[in-house]
Structures are given as C-alpha cells and as structure tokens.
Amino acid sequence: MADRDKDAEGGAGDELTPEARAAILRLLDEIRTLRDALAASNRRIAYLETVADEDPLTPAVNRRAFLRELERAAAVSERYNLPNSVVYIDIDGFKAVNDRFGHAAGDEVLTAVARTLVDNVRASDIVGRLGGDEFGVILARADAEQAAEKADILTALIAAIRIEREGVPVPFSATAGVFTMDPGTGAADALAAADRAMYERKAARQREKG
Structure with missing residues (x-):
C-alpha cells in the first residue's frame, strides 16, 4: 500500500504544468516551421542548381x-x-x-x-x-x-x-x-x-x- 502511494506521488510529480506543456507545444511548432523552411530552401537550391546548368536556348546543358x-x-x-x-x-x-x-x-x-x-x-x-x-x-x-x-x-x-x-x-x-x-x-x-x-x-x- 505504501509503495502504491509512493508511486502515485511520483506520478503526480511527473505531470506537466500547463506552462510547461504550452512551452513544449511552442517548441514543436517552431521545429515544424524550421523543418518546412529547410525543405523549401532545399527545393530552391535544387531549382537554382538546375537553372544554373541549363542552356538558356536549347535543351542541352550549358x-x-x-x-x-x-x-x-x-x-x-x-x-x-x-x-x-x-x-x-x-x-x-x-x-x-x-x-x-x-x-x-x-x-x-x-x-x-x-x-x-x-x-x-x-x-x-x-x-x-x-x-x-x-x-x-x-x-x-x-x-x-x-x-x-x-x-x-x-x-x-x-x-x-x-x-x-x-x-x-x-x-x-x-x-x-x-x-x-x-x-x-x-x-x-x-x-x-x-x-x-x-x-x-x-x-x-x-x-x-x-
């Protein structure tokens, strides 16, 4: 019984406060934003590399x-x-x-x-x-x-x-x-x-x- 009470007390102590939960959610949003920005940047770099290699008139490379x-x-x-x-x-x-x-x-x-x-x-x-x-x-x-x-x-x-x-x-x-x-x-x-x-x-x- 004493052990169960101790576990319950430990579990209660592990619960996140509303402020901590909000901070984690903000951090996850920032990570998603950075990930999307990185993906967009990589697509832009790939596009620019392709354009930089193209001959402006023909389908050949420059x-x-x-x-x-x-x-x-x-x-x-x-x-x-x-x-x-x-x-x-x-x-x-x-x-x-x-x-x-x-x-x-x-x-x-x-x-x-x-x-x-x-x-x-x-x-x-x-x-x-x-x-x-x-x-x-x-x-x-x-x-x-x-x-x-x-x-x-x-x-x-x-x-x-x-x-x-x-x-x-x-x-x-x-x-x-x-x-x-x-x-x-x-x-x-x-x-x-x-x-x-x-x-x-x-x-x-x-x-x-x-």
Whole structure:
C-alpha cells in the first residue's frame, strides 16, 4: 500500500504544468516551421542548381555544366581505367542560316540540333552547348570505335533535320570530332583534342570538295 502511494506521488510529480506543456507545444511548432523552411530552401537550391546548368536556348546543358561533367568523366577514366569519349560537334553553314533566314531561324536550328542530340544518346551521356553553334557530347564508357560510330549516327541525324522558312529549306549539316580519354587525360585536353579532330575532319571534307 505504501509503495502504491509512493508511486502515485511520483506520478503526480511527473505531470506537466500547463506552462510547461504550452512551452513544449511552442517548441514543436517552431521545429515544424524550421523543418518546412529547410525543405523549401532545399527545393530552391535544387531549382537554382538546375537553372544554373541549363542552356538558356536549347535543351542541352550549358558550357559550365558540361565542363564539370567532363571533369568527372576524366576522373572516372583515371580511377577505374574505363574509357570515356567526348564528341565535339560544329554546325556547318550556320552563319549562312543567320544571314539568309535571320536569327530566329538560327535559334530554331540550334534548338532542333540539341533536341536531336539529347533524344539520341543514353541517359548516362551528357549533351552540352559549348557556345554559338558548337555542341559537345560525353559518351560514358564508350571506346574510340563506339564513339566514332555514334558521332557518325548523330551527324547523320542532324543532316536529316528539316526546317523551312516560307517553303524554302534551311540548309545545314554538322561535323564531329571524337576523342577518347585515357587514364591521366584532363578534361580540358580531351575537349581540345576533340575540337582539333572536328576541324581536321572539316578541313578534309573541304579538300575533298576541291
């Protein structure tokens, strides 16, 4: 009996006062508010990161985001001895498109090219607009042969795009250069090598035309 009375007294002493209960409720409300604010902040950060990576005109990522992903690809090649390739694509005849059909037509060409590239690579690959009429594609775990084959497919798809202005076809095509990264190859060197390969191929075509 004495023990029960003691337990009862202890239980009564453990009960919260109205002031303490109100303080706890206020604290819980503050925690919920902070949690909601943190979630909103995280959503905002994720949105800003996405916007910061987007090219303002096309569905490709911008140059900054592309170079960041190329650095990661170079690190993977270095660490795991895996091939990663970069394709450098230049739109042929783009200046003539702007001069003859106007910049709106040029923007349509850029958007169509970027959409074609994005729609015809794997989810693990990255398409970026490097500036003006130049695009890059990072082909994850693609060796030199696979990358060259993919580059030919992509340029053929670009050549097949049909855009018209008042019933007149807008002519353009694309030239691609490919470089496959070896362990130790930096991102900047890989991109520069792909760029050189693209210009060499463009020059070879000009020589063939005479």
